Amino acid sequence: MxxxxxxxxxxxxxxxxxxxxxxKNPVYSILYLVMILISIAVLYLLLGAQFIAAVQIIVYxxxxxxxxxxxxxxxxxxxxxxxxxxxxFQKIPAIVMGIVLLSAIGIILRSKIPLGKQxxxxxxxxxxxxxxxxxxxxxxxxxxxPFEITSILLFIAAIGAIILAKRK
Amino acid sequence: xxxxxxxxxxxxxxxxxGVVGVLIRRNAIVVFMCIxxxxxxVNLSFVAFAHYLHSMNGQLxxxxxxxxxxxxxxxxxxxxxxxxxxxxxxxxxxINIMKW
Numbered sequence: 001m002x003x004x005x006x007x008x009x010x011x012x013x014x015x016x017x018x019x020x021x022x023x024k025n026p027v028y029s030i031l032y033l034v035m036i037l038i039s040i041a042v043l044y045l046l047l048g049a050q051f052i053a054a055v056q057i058i059v060y061x062x063x064x065x066x067x068x069x070x071x072x073x074x075x076x077x078x079x080x081x082x083x084x085x086x087x088x089f090q091k092i093p094a095i096v097m098g099i100v101l102l103s104a105i106g107i108i109l110r111s112k113i114p115l116g117k118q119x120x121x122x123x124x125x126x127x128x129x130x131x132x133x134x135x136x137x138x139x140x141x142x143x144x145x146p147f148e149i150t151s152i153l154l155f156i157a158a159i160g161a162i163i164l165a166k167r168k
Numbered sequence: 169x170x171x172x173x174x175x176x177x178x179x180x181x182x183x184x185x186g187v188v189g190v191l192i193r194r195n196a197i198v199v200f201m202c203i204x205x206x207x208x209x210v211n212l213s214f215v216a217f218a219h220y221l222h223s224m225n226g227q228l229x230x231x232x233x234x235x236x237x238x239x240x241x242x243x244x245x246x247x248x249x250x251x252x253x254x255x256x257x258x259x260x261x262x263i264n265i266m267k268w
Contacts, residue, residue, distance in 0.1 A: 006170045010178045017182055017205060021189040026197050033201050036182070040208055043175070047219040049227050052211075059234055064204070064241045071245045072197055075252050094191035098184045105180040109173060119223035126224075134224055135231065143228055150235045157239030164246035167253075 006046060009039040026072045030065060037061045048123055051132040175216030182209035196248050196258040200241075207237050 013036050020032040037060045044053035126134060139147050182205060189202030211230045218226025252258055 003170050006174065010174075013178070014181055014185070017185040017189075020198075020201065020205065021185060021192065026195055029198050029201060033205065036205065037208065040212055043178075043212060044215055046170075047175075047215050049215050049219070049230075052215060052227050052230050055231065055234060059238060060204075060208075064238055067241055067245055068197065068201065071249060074249070075197075075258065077195070077197070077258060091192045094188055097191070098188035101187060102180060102184040105184070106177070109176060109180070115172070116221060119221055119225075121224045122222045123219075131227075135227060138224055138228055139231070146232060150232060153239055154235060157242050161242040161246040164243065164250050 002046060006043065009042045009046075012036075013039040013043075026077050027069065030068050030072065033068075034061050034065050037065070048126060049131060051135050172216050172220040176213055179209045179213040179216070182206075182212070194259050194261055196251075196260050196263070197245075199260065200244055200248070204237065204241070207233060 016032045016035040016039070020029050020036065023029045023032060037056060041053045041056040041061070044050075044056060121134065186202045186206035186209060189205065190199050193199050193202065211233055214226040214230050214233070216226075218224065248258055251263055255263060257263070
């Protein structure tokens, strides 16, 4: 059951990614990306990361993709924008290099995946305490400083976005 | 039985598709979406390793990556809107004012 779900979601993600690359209309590209994000969220659930799966749906598929869709509709882009391609000779080398990159990663993976020492958070323990509770506890103890710096980062990003998009 | 290798191979395929997308597309927004795809591929490998190593650090790191991705999306799309106002295009071949 778990294996079938993995293969179905992996197939959905890869096929959607191929369509995302070759789709001419940016709005459809965004919808394909949403499909990839949702299938990755299901994979997170399979890996026992419920909190990350929920955040993936809410923040990525919800907030960030709506932002993308909003900008595409605001700019009123059409498919003909893409027709004038000054570097069309780049397409074939790009795909060949993609295959080379994939096989390089494959060779590295075939040699050995370095698995370090096992941590203390086994599936049974995480199930007992709760995934979200554990993440919350770690965020406010061990990772308190990065967590606070993250809030400053978001603050600066919000200010930057407002200043950049402001009409002069 | 699904092992960590399955997840890493899927992550590698998605990352490579993202790289190819960045190289062959000319629409700045689609290039940006391919970068998001690459970020997600790496996040997937983080969570897979965290699960198989019985660790929580991978999931925490994914949390921070998502925050950075949200900030990056906001600033990047603002830059694209600003460039579109000035040049009336999002084709990255036409946006070469920094090219010497």
